[in-house]
Ligand code: ATP
């Protein structure tokens with residue numbers, strides 16, 4: 001029976017008491033992305049498995065160990081998306097979006113699936129906010145997405161997250177670097193884990209990303225990619241740093257950052273915090289100039305990042321950040337008796353139709369219990385309807401905060417409530433202006 005009352009390992013519910021935090025974060029990230037000129041794209045939760053093996057890379061942890069892959073009833077190999085970039089590129093190619101205005105800038109909010117060992121900040125279904133930008137090779141674009149990520153973190157009230165950047169070059173400089181890595185790690189062959197031994201020939205850069213402590217120790221003294229960059233890649237990296245400096249964006253050049261996915265070229269970056277333990281990478285991204293072509297499109301420079309929302313929320317909680325509170329109930333209509341219950345019900349419908357957050361009794365409770373409920377949900381105003389109120393067409397509107405009562409016409413309840421709210425807002429505004437002027 002436990003299976004019926006326990007969600008699968010590595011998944012998490014977002015309960016009503018917490019969902020406002022998610023909505024707030026989702027609002028801030030999408031609003032900020034829109035200010036930077038990005039438009040939302042939504043792609044399917046599952047794709048053909050080959051899309052991920054081709055793009056993420058078949059020597060990566062994600063493809064080798066973490067994908068949720070199954071055969072559907074039509075005998076196709078299907079995979080729940082482990083990340084957002086591949087699907088976005090697929091959708092853009094399929095719909096010919098690269099034929100429109102460039103650069104093309106898209107953002108998305110989606111769930112990703114990876115079969116990992118669940119722990120704090122590491123789930124099997126997690127959520128990402130991501131952006132992708134197509135059709136620009138300029139380092140101005142790299143700087144732009146990094147500044148977007150930074151602006152988001154700043155808007156959410158986060159200050160203690162450091163930016164680490166690196167360049168992993170183009171295939172040309174990578175070839176020389178790979179040779180140097182093979183030579184270096186080849187000399188330490190006997191101390192490498194099996195996975196690293198396997199990857200040494202095919203994709204030696206993956207060894208820098210291995211989590212095994214022995215491999216990590218060896219990787220410490222490995223050759224550094226920045227020493228192998230070709231002139232163009234080095235210039236590109238300088239262009240990025242110049243713009244970050246110009247905007248006063250602090251960063252650390254960190255040659256250990258290679259990213260877990262195969263498609264990256266040139267710029268790679270992470271925003272890292274040490275406040276939530278080992279899973280401290282809140283945002284990771286970079287340039288992937290070869291991916292669009294790899295997936296069947298024309299050669300198109302592109303770049304993007306993914307931001308883990310669970311980790312973002314964890315850091316925000318840790319840092320004591322404020323979340324925009326949820327809207328409170330504007331008015332609760334209580335009733336005494338059958339007639340009044342019907343009147344309260346139809347008036348509530350009318351108020352909601354006029355855009356108010358209104359509630360009435362849907363249980364059949366006593367007046368006392370109804371008022372207790374109104375208190376519990378934090379209603380700003382309440383009104384009790386009984387036979388008298390219905391007969392006179394008037395009721396007493398009570399301000400639940402200060403207890404003030406005013407008599408108003410039931411027929412114009414919505415207009416009166418709107419006026420009262422506008423007056424209160426104006427009052428608050430003039431208080432603020434007065435404070436400024438003092
Ligand atoms: P890590 O090194 O932590 O495994 P990654 O390199 O695999 O991260 P990306 O593929 O770049 O991560 O995904 C982008 C972001 O998504 C990460 O920076 C992180 O914030 C988040 N993320 C990745 N995997 C998970 C997961 N299993 N659970 C929760 N968040 C995750």
Ligand code: MG
Pocket residue numbers: 061260
């Ligand atoms: Mg990972």
